[in-house]
Amino acid sequence: xxxxxxxxxxxxxxxxFPNRNGRGGIHALNRVSFTQRRGETIGIVGESGCGxxxxxRTILQLIRPTSGDVRFLGKQLTLLPxxxxxxxxxxxxxxxxxxxxxLDPRMNVASLIAEPLVIHRLGTAAEQATEVARLLExxxxxxxxxxxxxxxxxxxxxxRICIARALALHPELIVADEPVSALDVSIQSxxxxxxxxLKRERGLxxxxxxxxxxxxxxxxxxxxxxxxxxxxxxxPAEQIYEDPKHPYxxxxxxxxxxxxxxxxxxxPPLQGETPDPEHPPTGCAFHPRCPHAMARCATEAPKxxxxxxxxxxxxxxxxxxD
Amino acid sequence: MNSELPIFRVDDLAISFGSGAQRTRVVDGVSFHVGRGETLGIVGESGCGxxxxxMSSxxxxxxxxxxxxxxSARLGDVxxxxxxxxxxxxxxxxxxxxxxQDPMTSLNPVFTIGMQLREALAAHTNLTDAERETRxxxxxxxxxxxxxERRLRQYPHELSGGLRQRxxxxxxxxxxxxxxxxxxxxxxxxxxxxxxILALLRDLRDEMxxxxxxxxxxxxxxxxxxxxxxxxxxxxxxxxxxxDALFRAPRHPYTHALLASTPRLDxxxxxxxxxxxxxxxxxxxxxxxxxxxxxxxxxxPICLGTAPSLVAGQDGAFxxxxxxxxx
Numbered sequence: 001x002x003x004x005x006x007x008x009x010x011x012x013x014x015x016x017f018p019n020r021n022g023r024g025g026i027h028a029l030n031r032v033s034f035t036q037r038r039g040e041t042i043g044i045v046g047e048s049g050c051g052x053x054x055x056x057r058t059i060l061q062l063i064r065p066t067s068g069d070v071r072f073l074g075k076q077l078t079l080l081p082x083x084x085x086x087x088x089x090x091x092x093x094x095x096x097x098x099x100x101x102x103l104d105p106r107m108n109v110a111s112l113i114a115e116p117l118v119i120h121r122l123g124t125a126a127e128q129a130t131e132v133a134r135l136l137e138x139x140x141x142x143x144x145x146x147x148x149x150x151x152x153x154x155x156x157x158x159x160r161i162c163i164a165r166a167l168a169l170h171p172e173l174i175v176a177d178e179p180v181s182a183l184d185v186s187i188q189s190x191x192x193x194x195x196x197x198l199k200r201e202r203g204l205x206x207x208x209x210x211x212x213x214x215x216x217x218x219x220x221x222x223x224x225x226x227x228x229x230x231x232x233x234x235x236p237a238e239q240i241y242e243d244p245k246h247p248y249x250x251x252x253x254x255x256x257x258x259x260x261x262x263x264x265x266x267x268p269p270l271q272g273e274t275p276d277p278e279h280p281p282t283g284c285a286f287h288p289r290c291p292h293a294m295a296r297c298a299t300e301a302p303k304x305x306x307x308x309x310x311x312x313x314x315x316x317x318x319x320x321x322d
Numbered sequence: 323m324n325s326e327l328p329i330f331r332v333d334d335l336a337i338s339f340g341s342g343a344q345r346t347r348v349v350d351g352v353s354f355h356v357g358r359g360e361t362l363g364i365v366g367e368s369g370c371g372x373x374x375x376x377m378s379s380x381x382x383x384x385x386x387x388x389x390x391x392x393x394s395a396r397l398g399d400v401x402x403x404x405x406x407x408x409x410x411x412x413x414x415x416x417x418x419x420x421x422x423q424d425p426m427t428s429l430n431p432v433f434t435i436g437m438q439l440r441e442a443l444a445a446h447t448n449l450t451d452a453e454r455e456t457r458x459x460x461x462x463x464x465x466x467x468x469x470x471e472r473r474l475r476q477y478p479h480e481l482s483g484g485l486r487q488r489x490x491x492x493x494x495x496x497x498x499x500x501x502x503x504x505x506x507x508x509x510x511x512x513x514x515x516x517x518x519i520l521a522l523l524r525d526l527r528d529e530m531x532x533x534x535x536x537x538x539x540x541x542x543x544x545x546x547x548x549x550x551x552x553x554x555x556x557x558x559x560x561x562x563x564x565x566d567a568l569f570r571a572p573r574h575p576y577t578h579a580l581l582a583s584t585p586r587l588d589x590x591x592x593x594x595x596x597x598x599x600x601x602x603x604x605x606x607x608x609x610x611x612x613x614x615x616x617x618x619x620x621x622x623p624i625c626l627g628t629a630p631s632l633v634a635g636q637d638g639a640f641x642x643x644x645x646x647x648x649x
Contacts, residue, residue: 047512048483154601155368184367184539186598189583193594211512214585218595241587255517257542259586261565264546269517273484 005074006035007172007205008059013068015051015058019278026277028054030229031068033304036222038172041199041206043220043237045213045252049274050226052209056175059207060092061085073172090120093166097178099158103150109136109161110146116168135164139194156187163194167202175207180215192218213256217241222313225249228277228285231304235314245307245316247290284319292320328355329533330501332379335393337371339605341386346606349375349557352393353632356501356533363536363548363565367580369602371557372537373505379403380418380503381410397501416446419494419532423506425486429478435489436474439496446497457496465492466522484515488522495526502527505537520547541584545569550638553577556602556613563638573635573645576614612643620644 015029028051036042044052057063059070061077070077073091080088093116096102103112113135114128123131133143139160150158159179166174176195180188196219198204210216216223217237224234225246233246244250254267272289275281281288287297297319304315305322337349349371356362366372377383379395381402395402397417402410414420422428430438439458443449449457462470465488478486487507494502504523508516524547527534536548544551545565552562553574561574572578582596589595600617603609612618615625624643632641 047514185541185580186367186583189585189595190597192585193597196591196594212585213513214587214589217587218585218589218591251514253587255513256587257516257520257540257546259542259545259569259581259584261545261569269521270514271518273482273515274512 007038007040007073008036008207009069009071010034010036010059011069011071013055013058013070014066015054015063016066024278027229027280028277029058029065029068032226032229032231033068034224034231034234036173036205036207038205039199039203040222041208041220043216043223044207044209044226045211045216045223046226047211047252047274049228049277051229052211052226053177055226056094056177056207056209060089060094060175062094090116090169091171092173092175093169093171095159095162095166095174095176095179097181099155099162099182100150102162103158105150108147108149109141112150112161113146113164113168116165120169122169131168132164135167138167138198139164140190154187155183156190159183159191160194163191163198167198170202171204173205173207175209177209178211179208181210181212188215195219213241213253225252228274228280230285230317231315232286232318233316234304235308235316239308239314245314245321246286246318247292247320248286251291284317294319328357330379330395330397330535331355332375332395333393335375335379335395336391337374337378337383338389338391339387345389347391347557348388348605349378351632352554352557352559354552354559354562356535358500358533359527359531360550361527361534361536361548363538363544363551364554365538365541365544365551366554367539367602370554372539372554375554376503376505376535376537380414380420380501381405381407382414382420382503412446415442415494415499416497417499418501418503419497419499420503421487421490421494421505421507423509425483425490425510426478428490429486431478434475434477435481439474439489439493442493442496458492461492461496462489464526465489465495466518467492483511484518487511487515487519491519491522491526495530495532498530499532502532502534503537504534506539507536508543509538509540516543523547541581553580556608557605558613558641559632560614560642561638561640562632563640567637571637571646571648573638573640573648574614574642575618575620575644575646577640578646579619612641620646 011033013029013032016025016027018025046052058065110132113132117123117128132146136145141160180191208219220237223237223240224231227248233249244253251270270289283298283300284302287293302317302319302322304317306315307321308314333353335352338345338347340346352375364372364376374383378390390403443454459470467473467488508519548565550564551568552559555576561577572581579598598617603613611626612629615621622644630641630643632639
């Protein structure tokens with residue numbers, strides 16, 4: 001494990017979904033770039049339609065990007081033919097939001113967890129069965145769960161099955177897309193604790209996508225805030241939460257209802273709604289809602305600027321900081 | 323907030339689902355009240371019975387499959403549970419307004435916003451066409467909808483999620499109800515939009531003086547938006563209190579655990595989040611004791627045998643044999 005070489009490098013990733021009449025399109029990702037070290041958990045946060053899920057899927061090449069590069073374990077994923085990509089998938093797995101929709105109801109838990117091993121032809125049937133038992137224990141499910149079917153489990157248990165399935169191939173990177181959003185609070189905390197334990201024990205690297213900043217705070221080392229297809233701020237979690245620089249990050253954090261009655265929001269609510277991604281505003285996409293917007297914000301898109309010079313660790317795309 | 327004279331009062335409500343041998347009690351002995359200009363939060367996790375309780379109390383829960391087995395729900399001096407469907411329908415939209423979670427399924431997709439608002443008003447008032455239009459325009463402007471003339475001609479799918487929720491609020495409040503039922507009204511919305519909608523509802527409540535019955539799973543929203551709160555678990559109210567007291571010193575171990583397991587912006591990620599082990603017992607398997615006993619770190623033998631009843635304490639009421647001490 002070397003810290004010097006990043007595990008994942010995303011460079012100017014663009015994804016445009018064509019619209020129905022074939023002209024223009026929706027710019028879901030607009031030149032997104034970042035690097036991820038091995039063992040680092042990056043939280044991707046933002047509201048509906050900001051492109052966070054598209055980013056996760058495009059990194060895994062479940063959606064092919066329009067342009068830009070994704071380099072993972074030293075390989076350029078965007079250039080890999082399908083078969084080579086399938087081989088790479090062993091090292092990068094995904095956990096989805098809805099544990100009800102992501103498990104085939106006709107397969108029992110043992111076959112669900114063993115399926116990745118079968119597809120990649122790893123081990124004999126007996127070895128696979130042993131591995132399934134080990135994985136069930138790892139995610140905190142009883143051994144007899146193996147013979148049962150998804151409908152017999154609660155949402156939290158199903159998410160454990162999905163995690164066991166994702167771990168089967170010993171991946172390096174796990175993209176978790178809203179993995180606890182469908183779960184009740186008491187179950188959510190069990191899954192978050194499990195993810196943290198697995199990270200420690202297996203040296204996993206997570207790309208953790210969520211709309212819930214309090215949840216991300218609990219897992220992420222680094223946080224990237226997205227708005228309308230771009231990363232507007234990215235930096236160490238403590239800095240993002242304690243001293244957010246981008247006005248959008250500030251509003252997003254202020255809008256979280258605190259568990260202290262009478263504390264009130266720390267800032268007036270952000271006005272308006274996210275603009276139509278097919279017709280994004282000119283200049284900085286956030287300027288029509290920004291309390292600090294200046295004349296140049298409407299015409300000139302801000303570039304990401306490093307605000308912790310030399311460290312390369314906290315970048316903000318805002319004219320207040322360039 | 324005047325809670326001495328409740329405008330809406332539910333007493334000892336019991337609800338079951340199914341029929342014959344499958345009939346199962348899902349809500350039992352639930353009581354609460356809402357005062358004028360007051361917001362009562364009903365909070366709990368999936369399946370605790372919060373929505374069924376609230377919807378049944380105003381006659382909006384379809385029956386069958388649900389049955390009200392007992393209790394009363396009084397709006398002023400009218401017991402809603404004793405009313406015939408026709409009399410109930412006269413109250414919905416006039417004295418009782420409702421806002422649901424999903425604005426897309428609560429608006430009719432084939433009618434314009436204007437047609438739906440006019441219908442709501444025409445059903446309950448005798449205004450002239452001109453008076454009706456004035457009232458609609460004023461209400462739309464009040465809920466923060468710009469260019470209301472244009473919106474009236476639009477269909478629900480042409481509006482954004484935030485605008486749709488504002489239209490629903492306008493529709494629920496246009497007849498000036500005494501009681502607003504809000505069932506997870508911001509759960510489908512992004513956090514910045516949620517803040518806008520909650521601020522709007524709070525201002526409207528203060529202006530119009532209606533009581534709000536606010537159903538939610540989100541404790542943060544309860545802390546910021548409600549005056550009092552009733553916590554439900556497995557079909558019962560396990561604790562009710564003013565929000566400041568509940569968040570400062572939760573007495574029921576379930577409330578305590580729920581608050582502790584919620585990730586906060588100031589939580590220390592090096593410490594594992596407290597969890598609630600086990601699962602909610604399904605209806606029909608709740609036994610004679612406290613429904614939370616099997617998961618409760620404070621449980622004693624008595625908890626398994628005898629269900630505690632809700633007793634009033636200093637700042638609220640809780641149903642527990644061994645409550646969490648006040649810090």
